[in-house]
Amino acid sequence: MFAFIKSMMWFIKKNWYFYLAIVIVGISISLANLLPGTITASFTEALTNNTLTRDFIIYNILLAYLLIMILIYVVSTTKRVLQNRLKVRLYYALQVRYMENILVQDASFFEHFQAGDLLTRALGDVKSVNFSGSTRLLNIFLEFVTIVVTFIAMMLISPSLTLFSVIPLPIIFFFNFYLKKKVKRNWREVREEASKMGNVVLESITNVRTIRAFSKEEENYQKNLRYSDKVYKIERRNLKLNVVFQPVFNSVTAVATIIAYGVGSYYMLSRGMDVDAFVQFTIYLGMFASPLTNIGNLLNNFYQSLISADRINEVYNAKSSVLDSKDAKDISHVEEIEFRNFSFKYEDDDFYVLKNINLTIKKGQTIGIVGRTGSGKSTLVRQLVRQLPICKGELFVNGKFIEDFNQESIRSMVSYVPQEHVLFSRSVYQNVALGKADETNDDEIRHAIELADFAKDISALPYGLDTIVGEYGVTLSGGQKQRLAIARAFLKNSDVLILDDSLSAVDGTTEANIIKSLKEYRKNKTNIIVAHRLSAVMSADHIIVLDDGIIIEEGTHAELMALKGWYYHQYLSQQMDEKEVEHE
Ligand code: ATP
Ligand code: MG
Numbered sequence: 001m002f003a004f005i006k007s008m009m010w011f012i013k014k015n016w017y018f019y020l021a022i023v024i025v026g027i028s029i030s031l032a033n034l035l036p037g038t039i040t041a042s043f044t045e046a047l048t049n050n051t052l053t054r055d056f057i058i059y060n061i062l063l064a065y066l067l068i069m070i071l072i073y074v075v076s077t078t079k080r081v082l083q084n085r086l087k088v089r090l091y092y093a094l095q096v097r098y099m100e101n102i103l104v105q106d107a108s109f110f111e112h113f114q115a116g117d118l119l120t121r122a123l124g125d126v127k128s129v130n131f132s133g134s135t136r137l138l139n140i141f142l143e144f145v146t147i148v149v150t151f152i153a154m155m156l157i158s159p160s161l162t163l164f165s166v167i168p169l170p171i172i173f174f175f176n177f178y179l180k181k182k183v184k185r186n187w188r189e190v191r192e193e194a195s196k197m198g199n200v201v202l203e204s205i206t207n208v209r210t211i212r213a214f215s216k217e218e219e220n221y222q223k224n225l226r227y228s229d230k231v232y233k234i235e236r237r238n239l240k241l242n243v244v245f246q247p248v249f250n251s252v253t254a255v256a257t258i259i260a261y262g263v264g265s266y267y268m269l270s271r272g273m274d275v276d277a278f279v280q281f282t283i284y285l286g287m288f289a290s291p292l293t294n295i296g297n298l299l300n301n302f303y304q305s306l307i308s309a310d311r312i313n314e315v316y317n318a319k320s321s322v323l324d325s326k327d328a329k330d331i332s333h334v335e336e337i338e339f340r341n342f343s344f345k346y347e348d349d350d351f352y353v354l355k356n357i358n359l360t361i362k363k364g365q366t367i368g369i370v371g372r373t374g375s376g377k378s379t380l381v382r383q384l385v386r387q388l389p390i391c392k393g394e395l396f397v398n399g400k401f402i403e404d405f406n407q408e409s410i411r412s413m414v415s416y417v418p419q420e421h422v423l424f425s426r427s428v429y430q431n432v433a434l435g436k437a438d439e440t441n442d443d444e445i446r447h448a449i450e451l452a453d454f455a456k457d458i459s460a461l462p463y464g465l466d467t468i469v470g471e472y473g474v475t476l477s478g479g480q481k482q483r484l485a486i487a488r489a490f491l492k493n494s495d496v497l498i499l500d501d502s503l504s505a506v507d508g509t510t511e512a513n514i515i516k517s518l519k520e521y522r523k524n525k526t527n528i529i530v531a532h533r534l535s536a537v538m539s540a541d542h543i544i545v546l547d548d549g550i551i552i553e554e555g556t557h558a559e560l561m562a563l564k565g566w567y568y569h570q571y572l573s574q575q576m577d578e579k580e581v582e583h584e
Contacts, residue, residue: 116199368537371546
């Protein structure tokens with residue numbers, strides 16, 4: 001519990017006055033709750049002494065009771081309002097913190113944590129922690145206060161009767177201890193399975209087209225069912241635990257009551273204990289038992305949220321492998337990029353994907369990167385947007401280590417069109433506008449769309465620029481998606497433009513148009529084009545051919561053709577393919 005409180009300190013510190021107010025109000029409730037017992041006692045006393053009068057009933061019993069009830073109502077409502085506010089506040093803070101942590105992560109983080117898993121944690125686990133961090137934690141404390149307060153009140157009536165009555169209580173603590181372990185283990189299983197289920201559900205939804213195309217609905221449904229079934233079974237085991245333990249708490253309190261009645265009757269008959277004192281005592285004993293049961297339930301849920309807290313911390317502790325150093329500087333422009341003896345391997349692999357790369361890219365140059373699939377082209381360009389850590393060798397920007405600049409400013413210098421399109425479920429206009437961090441206008445957007453040779457498609461879209469792209473761009477063709485992404489990059493108009501296989505789904509003419517606008521519009525800027533079709537890089541100032549992570553050939557188109565190596569043969573075979581297409 002203390003570890004949990006410690007992990008919540010960042011929030012408690014900021015909102016301590018909330019916690020303090022709730023504690024004060026909560027203690028007042030415990031104290032106010034003792035008052036009705038005193039009224040019943042004085043009523044019993046008057047009854048046994050035959051001093052009951054009309055005025056006594058009206059003022060000392062009814063009116064007093066009414067006032068006490070109003071008081072209890074006011075403080076209880078105040079407590080509930082405060083607690084709800086605190087809960088909402090904490091929920092918001094937890095969500096923001098969670099999102100902030102996710103947004104700074106690098107690519108390897110997302111390979112480790114799948115989207116469905118992260119979503120499950122963001123919803124279920126954050127909620128569980130939220131409940132515990134706000135209401136549960138305080139309620140456990142306040143129930144404890146109630147126990148102490150009523151215990152003292154009982155002690156004041158009869159110390160020995162009190163001690164006899166609480167004899168069975170240690171059993172509760174013993175069970176609690178046992179329960180804690182079981183609940184925690186079960187809850188971890190529940191959450192882990194829920195995460196797996198989240199992944200499968202998300203996968204099924206996002207890949208629904210493929211699933212249908214391959215008639216895998218039934219198989220997929222069964223897979224979903226299996227996970228749901230598992231979650232159901234573990235949850236049921238959890239419920240069973242609760243069902244078994246709830247009666248334990250109840251029985252213990254029942255035993256305590258029996259003892260109190262037995263011993264109390266004996267005290268009244270042979271030791272002259274007052275009836276009114278005994279009545280008051282039994283009322284307090286009843287009030288003493290309910291927090292015990294409540295604490296049992298609260299602790300059960302609290303243990304679950306300890307696991308949830310661990311799961312959230314796993315996300316927080318997964319430090320990005322690309323981190324800014326303390327004195328990282330902003331970069332204002334990109335003059336030159338240089339890979340020097342640069343090698344890279346992915347964290348989980350034991351082989352290098354890039355080997356001893358030496359490449360200098362100067363401002364105003366257009367660089368072509370070609371090579372077989374899996375040769376390392378994407379890996380190379382992803383280095384420039386700091387998606388991957390530096391491994392071996394150096395990467396310089398403007399003659400300084402790229403690590404010396406802060407990542408965000410590096411990324412702001414680069415318009416990167418990744419191989420997989422990233423489209424949002426918004427209009428075409430808004431999707432393009434994402435390219436620019438600050439305000440943009442219609443003219444800029446239209447210009448970017450023209451440069452990307454996308455303008456000709458806009459009129460064919462049902463609502464033109466306002467057409468909603470649909471989730472993951474489902475309503476656009478492959479080539480349209482690519483050009484939308486390119487338009488976004490043109491709009492950003494940064495020092496470096498990277499097109500990673502972004503022209504693969506467009507026809508030859510469209511490709512030529514885009515290359516043409518690239519040359520005119522980005523004349524003095526750096527362009528990096530990764531492509532399979534060599535026509536896309538033919539006019540580049542420098543072309544490198546990657547094979548298995550090594551630069552095997554480099555030069556201009558003419559130089560590479562003269563080499564008669566991979567590039568030359570690839571070019572010829574692509575030309576032949578094109579001729580065949582023309583003949584058809
Ligand atoms: P393509 O032309 O198909 O896009 P590419 O040249 O861009 O291929 P990369 O994506 O850079 O190739 O991949 C190079 C190698 O690195 C491949 O062998 C691939 O399996 C491996 N690889 C790529 N991404 C990862 C990753 N996240 N973790 C581990 N290995 C990876
Ligand atoms: Mg690639």
